[in-house]
Amino acid sequence: MKETDSKPAEELEKPPFFKNWKSMYWLVLGNLAFLITLFYIITRIYS
Amino acid sequence: MRLLDWIVLLGTLGFIVIYGVWKTRGSKDIEGYLKGDNSMKWWTIGLSIMATQASAITFLSTPGQAYEDGMRFVQFYFGLPIAMVIISITVIPIFYRLKVYTAYEYLESRFDLKTRSLAALLFLVQRGLAAGITIYAPAIILSTILGWNLTLTNLFIGVLVIVYTVSGGTKAVSVTQKQQMAVMMGGMLVAGFMVVRYLPESVSFGDAVAVAGKMGKMNVVDFSFDWNDRYNFWSGMTGGLFLALSYFGTDQSQVARYLGGKSVGESRLGLLFNGLLKIPMQFIILFIGVMVFVFYQFNQPPLFFNESAKDKVYATEFAPEMEALEEQHTALFNQKQEAVHGLVAALRTDDETAIAAAQAEVQGITDASKVVRNDVKALIAKATPDAETKDTDYVFISFVMKYLPAGLVGLLLAVIFSAAMSSTASELNALASTTVVDIYKRSVKKEKDNFHYLRASRVFTAAWGALAIIFATYASLLDNLIQAVNIIGSIFYGTILGIFLVAFYVRYIKGHAVFIAALMAEAVVLYCHFYTDIAFLWFNVIGCVAVVVFGVIIQFFIGQKDDRTYA
Incomplete structure (x- = not known):
């Protein structure tokens, strides 16, 4: 049996732009890391 | 206010209300009314989630907070994107699989009816009070600044919301929130542009940011750890995550937004959209507050931003x-x-x-x-x-009223009214759906037809709206009312979160144990409130942890006899 066969239907629904949901989640977490880094740089430059 | 401001304000709000009613007319069943026929696309869900969270106080208080305290409040939202990912992975698939209308409905399949009813009742008490404050808080500020009658301002906000929420249900809430978000963000960006434009010609944008930095306002991130410091990286990543999980995962006013999605994928994308944009949005609002601060370094600020309070002193012997x-x-x-x-x-x-x-x-x-x-x-x-x-809540509105040209004042007031209406609409919709689905349909009138429950949903929406207006009208009679409602919220929120935490992640604990644990946890929180000096924000943590700990102990003594199947 294929691995996908045992997954519930909602897991099979693909997100836009990415092949799977894991990549979408990494985008959100990566964006958070980018924003924190950017804010840290702003804090350092202007303090 | 000038004629053009009235035209912009009433035109904007009137358009949103009429569009909402027209676009969502003719809901024929409870599925359409409470879940929008599961037809919502991800961008509607995302904007609706953001509009629900952004109340009028967000736009009135946040720039004032930055004026006083700088940018560091943005750290409060650092846990939110992580919460969006966790809810997308764990909560949304379960809610969709069970086809629930409310978050509390899930608790019956996971535990039992009594646990579901308890969580629903705790939510109704807490959110019912909060809906009144969502109307009252901006109304008191606007009536003070503009000299409007407080009761009429309450009525104006409340009745507009009731009109389209009763008419179109959850779909009307989401559809209007798209327009409201556009007005809110558009208006704030225009205000930000204007404040920078009003800086002296000799001061560039770069100079303004540099001055703000040297005056301690560009303190966006602080990695130092301090228990007594409310906003730093660590409190944002832990406390912010905890709050976001409880708010987006268990509060029906938010859960209803993504339950109306076309599919699991649309709901997930809606939440992740919020996870991507919420922090930049808060950053922009705070930055506008910082620019207002810089503006007032070159233009004399009022001695006290709530000038009406100051004027009252001039009528006394202390003049x-x-x-x-x-x-x-x-x-x-x-x-x-x-x-x-x-x-x-x-x-x-x-x-x-x-x-x-x-x-x-x-x-x-x-x-x-x-x-x-x-x-x-x-x-x-x-x-x-x-x-x-x-007076920090008056900083931004005072700047708007004094310096922005005709038309833009009306637009910024439309921003504040839109924010008040969007969050109130979600609250009324959530209160009605919880009342009908978790209490009325489940335990009062079980065997009625679909049309009966649709009519009941409309009646309960209107009733909760009327209650919110009445509460908002008499709110001024109580001292420290906003704090009182926050305390009441904290008294119940921890227990609700604890029940859901057990439901999702502690499979060992079953129905009887979690119900008794929730009652005991609530008793502990009430004891803390009445007999100790513990700060009320800790009640959220105490209630949640107590449900889990008591649940484990009680389940251990009860044994594994409860054979209810898990979702």
């Missing part, structure tokens, strides 16, 4: 003291003008010694101004003991 403080305030501002221009000049030279000297001079005058402002607050409290001495 001469207030006049003396006004004079000190003006003298300090004139002194500061030279110092701030000196700081701008020093910053352009890149000469660290000159910058440090200019910064110290500006800081010295700023500290002296703070002393004067504290004296004003003390005088207001002495002359009019009932007056509110915190």
Whole structure:
């Protein structure tokens, strides 16, 4: 049996732009890391 | 307010309400009314989630907070994107699989009816009170600044919301929130552009940011750990995550937004959209507050931003003291003008010694101004003991009213009304759906037809709306009401979160155990409230942890006899 066969239907629904949901989640977490880094740089430059 | 402002304000709000009613007319069943026929696309869900969270106080208070305290409040939202990912992975698939209308419905399949009813009742008490405050909080500020009648302002907000929420249900809430978000963000960006434009010609945008930085307002991230510091990286990543999980995962006013999605994928994308944009949005609002701060370094700010409270002192025997403080305030501002221009000049030279000297001079005058402002607050409290001495909520609206041109004032007021309406609409919709689905349909009138429950949903939406208006109208009779509602919220929120935490992640605990644990946890929280000095924000943690700990202990003694199947 294929691995996908045992997954519930909602897991099979693909997100836009990415092949799977894991990549979408990494985008959100990566964006958070980018924003924190950017804010840290702003804090350092202007303090 | 000028005629053009009235046209913009009433035109914007009127369009949104009429569009909402027209676009969602003809809901024929409870599925359509409470879940929008599961037809919502991800961008509608995302905007709706953001609009629900952004109340009028967000747009009134946040710039004021930045004016007073700088950018660091943005750290409060650092846990939110992580919460969006966790909810997308764990919560959404379960809710969709069970086809629930409310979050509490899930608790019956996971535990039992009594646990579901308990969580629903706790939510209704807490959110019912909050809906009144969502209307009252902006109404009191707008009526103070604009001289409007408070009761009429409450009625204006409440009735507009009731019209389209009763008519179109959850779909009307989401559809109107798209327009409301556009008005909110558009209006705030215009305000931000205007405040930068109003800076003196000799001061560039770069100078403005540099001045803000040297005056301690560009403190966006702070990695130092301090229990007593409310906003730093660590409190944002832990407390912010905890709050976001409870708010987006268990509060029906948010859960209803993503339950109306076309599919699991659309709901997930809606939440992740919020996870991507919420922090930049808060950053922009805070930055506008910082720019207002810089603007007031070159233009004399009011001595006290709630001028109505200050004017009341002039009608008392303390008027001469207030006049003396006004004079000190003006003298300090004139002194500061030279110092701030000196700081701008020093910053352009890149000469660290000159910058440090200019910064110290500006800081010295700023500290002296703070002393004067504290004296004003003390005088207001002495002359009019009932007056509110915190004026940060008035900073932004005071700037808008005094400096923005005709038309833009109306637009910014439309921003505040839109924010009040969007969050109130979600609350009324959530209160009605929880009342009908979790209490009325489940335990009061079980065997009625679909049309009966649709009519009941409309009646309960209107009833909760009327209750919110009544509560908002009489809110001013109570002291520290906003804090009182926050305390009530904290008393119940921890227990609700604890129940859901057990439901999702602690499979060992079953129905009887979690119900008894929830009652015991609530008793512990109530004991803490009435008999200890513990700060009320900790009630959220205490209630949640107590449900889990008591649940494990009780389940251990009960044994694994409960054979209810898990979702």
